[in-house]
Amino acid sequence: EPEVTQTPSHQVTQMGQEVILRCVPISNHLYFYWYRQILGQKVEFLVSFYNNEISEKSEIFDDQFSVERPDGSNFTLKIRSTKLEDSAMYFCASTGSSGQPQHFGDGTRLSIL
Amino acid sequence: EDQVTQSPEALRLQEGESSSLNCSYTVSGLRGLFWYRQDPGKGPEFLFTLYSAGEEKEKERLKATLTKKESFLHITAPKPEDSATYLCAVQDGRGGSNYKLTFGKGTLLTVNP
Numbered sequence: 001e002p003e004v005t006q007t008p009s010h011q012v013t014q015m016g017q018e019v020i021l022r023c024v025p026i027s028n029h030l031y032f033y034w035y036r037q038i039l040g041q042k043v044e045f046l047v048s049f050y051n052n053e054i055s056e057k058s059e060i061f062d063d064q065f066s067v068e069r070p071d072g073s074n075f076t077l078k079i080r081s082t083k084l085e086d087s088a089m090y091f092c093a094s095t096g097s098s099g100q101p102q103h104f105g106d107g108t109r110l111s112i113l
Numbered sequence: 114e115d116q117v118t119q120s121p122e123a124l125r126l127q128e129g130e131s132s133s134l135n136c137s138y139t140v141s142g143l144r145g146l147f148w149y150r151q152d153p154g155k156g157p158e159f160l161f162t163l164y165s166a167g168e169e170k171e172k173e174r175l176k177a178t179l180t181k182k183e184s185f186l187h188i189t190a191p192k193p194e195d196s197a198t199y200l201c202a203v204q205d206g207r208g209g210s211n212y213k214l215t216f217g218k219g220t221l222l223t224v225n226p
Binding site: 006033035042044045056058091098100103104 | 147154157158202212213215216217218
């Protein structure tokens, strides 16, 4: 069964550094999302991406964050100048149709020191 | 603002002891309600989508139901392998093309042998 894959599974970075989290969505999907889950808290929406542009972003997704689909398979989340509070699990999700279930990867655990 | 509240936060059952998990939601126009299962260190795994009040879906020992204000996930004769966190999420029909998910905090289910 097709699945969403995310790399790396764990990223440790010094505060102030830039990180890029990578995702390979399911191949025929058109809608892409990033969510994050701080330890012990809810899964929170960050950004949605369709037709090569951001369709919605949350208040969390400020100028520190950016997303890109550099080729036909990868979908990346870049966090510039990381802060301690950016430590969380980051999940990528994709779906083939806007109303259909979103399928999630296993996440990248980001630890900021 | 869309809100999702799940109860109880944690539930411990003996193998074979049936029970129900609750998801109460507030959304302007429900497009879909989703149930996911999340195992430790993994991403949410899709279980069910419910679109309208009165709808029911079943899969093995799980049955999901929907009213205009809440959804229930009924677990019949659970087994230890059903132990996981069960997440409820709603999709607001006003979302346009993005249809982000708003999640509850989840119910941690433990089934003892």
